[in-house]
Amino acid sequence: xxxxxxxxxxxxxxxxxxxxxxxxxxxxxxxxxxxxxxxxxxxxxxxxxxxxxxxxxxxxxxxxxxxxxxxxxxxxxxxxxxxxxxxxxxxxxxxxxxxxxxxxxxxxxxxxxxxxxxxxxxxxxxxxxxxxxxxxxxxxxxxxxxxxxxxxxxxxxxxxxxxxxxxxxxxxxxxxxxxxx
Numbered sequence: 527x528x529x530x531x532x533x534x535x536x537x538x539x540x541x542x543x544x545x546x547x548x549x550x551x552x553x554x555x556x557x558x559x560x561x562x563x564x565x566x567x568x569x570x571x572x573x574x575x576x577x578x579x580x581x582x583x584x585x586x587x588x589x590x591x592x593x594x595x596x597x598x599x600x601x602x603x604x605x606x607x608x609x610x611x612x613x614x615x616x617x618x619x620x621x622x623x624x625x626x627x628x629x630x631x632x633x634x635x636x637x638x639x640x641x642x643x644x645x646x647x648x649x650x651x652x653x654x655x656x657x658x659x660x661x662x663x664x665x666x667x668x669x670x671x672x673x674x675x676x677x678x679x680x681x682x683x684x685x686x687x688x689x690x691x692x693x694x695x696x697x698x699x700x701x702x703x704x705x706x707x
Contacts, residue, residue, distance in 0.1 A: 569596040573677075573706035574606070583615035594628060594706060604628040608646065616654035622646050622664075622694055638679045638704075640670040648694045664694040670702065679704040 577588035594604030606626040613619040624646035631639045644666040652658035665687055672681020680703050688698030
C-alpha cells in the first residue's frame with residue numbers, strides 16, 4: 527500500500543504542476559514585488575493547489591487553498607485548508623480534511639524557507655474483502671526550502687513529526703510546488 531500511496535502522491539503533484547504552469551503564464555504580467563502600502567488586503571496573497579488523479583479503479587481528488595499575509599518583503603504568515611478524497615475500488619476509500627498554519631521566510635528573493643503545522647482528520651474505510659475502518663488525527667510539522675521565481679516556489683519539505691506506518695503520509699520527505707498570486 528505504501529508504494530501505491532507514494533505513486534498517488536507523485537501523480538497528484540504532477541497534475542498540480544501542470545495545472546498551475548498554465549496559470550503562471552498569466553501571472554507573469556502581475557507585479558510580484560512587495561507593496562509598502564499599509565492596507566491589509568494589499569499584503570495578502572492567495573494560492574493553493576488542486577490535484578486530480580484517475581487510474582484503473584483508482585481516484586484521487588485534492589483541493590488545498592491557502593492565503594498568506596506579507597508582514598514585510600522577507601516574512602509571511604498564513605492559513606491553509608485541505609480536503610482529499612482517495613478511492614481504490616474494492617480495496618479502500620478515504621477522506622482527509624484539515625488545516626494548517628504557514629510561515630514563509632525569504633532571506634534572498636530566490637530562496638524560500640518554510641514551516642507548516644498541519645492538522646488532518648483521516649477517515650479510511652476498507653471495502654470488498656478488506657473490511658476495516660480507521661479514523662484518526664494526523665499532525666505534521668513540515669520544514670522546507672525551495673527556489674522561488676516570481677509567484678512560484680519549487681522545493682522539498684520534511685515532516686519532523688513523521689512516524690513510520692502511523693500517519694496519513696507514507697514518507698516524511700515531500701517535494702512541493704507552491705503558488706501565490
